[in-house]
Amino acid sequence: MPYDSDALLATIRTGGIQADLHEHPPVLTVEEMMEVCGDIKGAHTKNLFLRDGKKNYFLVTLPHDARLDLKALRPVLGAKGGLSFASDEALREKLHVISGAVSPLAAMNDAAGIVTVFIESSLLAEERINVHPLTSDRTLSIRPGDLVDILTAHGHAPHAFVLSVSEAVTEPADF
Template sequence: MPFSSDDLLARLRERGVEAALHEHPPVLTVEAMLAHCGDIPGAHTKNLFLRDGRKAYFLVTLRHDARVDLKAFRQVLGARGGLSFASPDALREHLGVESGAVSPLAAMNAQPGGVSVFIEQALLEADRINLHPLVSTRTLSIVPATVVAILGEAGHPVTPFTLPESGEPETVAGSGAREQEG
């Protein structure tokens, strides 16, 4: 049974994690998130749930305004074959969330080793990052090192990365219809 948002928040409270919780209408894109949550202090994020040609899954968290060239990004992730967005069914199956609620915290619902978690180095250096706690109607402002520790303890080590220089064609920006935002 996957963690619910309330389960996750209770677990964080039990650990003594300090995080600010913000309730808001559902946000499914970066633009909607900024409209409702843009004034929350901390770095805002965009999250991608990707799969490669061998059906390996990657949960990637970037700055909200980052642009990604999927072809160049394959090497960063160690992906084999082309990268594509995972289906909504794969989101539910592997992360226990719906589109719009993706964040690295969703890895708590994945089998250890079943999803590789990557967080952009610039976010790991921020004082706080803003993430959905498994639903698109809440945003949690939390210290990045806390996220890394929680995921590591649950068997989901985080790999930091720096975006490669962008080529051209398969660039993903903040308004893509198939992106899973957070």
């Protein structure tokens, strides 16, 4: 049975992890998030649910202001064929969340183990990072090491990657 936000938070607390929960109006974009949550201490994130031409799925977490070229990201992820945003239907089916609520924590709802999680390495060096706990009206401020531990314990050990300058583009990526 997939987690909802409350069950996820209970699991995190049961594991002895201290994280700060912030409740706020729902946000769907990075711009909305920064307007509503920009004063929360820690690094803010942007999360992309992607798929390649072979229907492999990737959950990628980046700094909120990162811009990237999906073609340049393909070899970093090990994607086969073209890389594109997964559909809203796939997001609901695989991770049991809706657009705007994606975060690395959503991988905990991937019981089949088909989604590979990637977190940009600069986020792992932060004191705290801010992610949605499966809903876009809450933000969880958590230590990166604790996030990695939670994901690893639930079969989704994240892969760190470096967002290089060559991957930067002028168009913003979706939240």
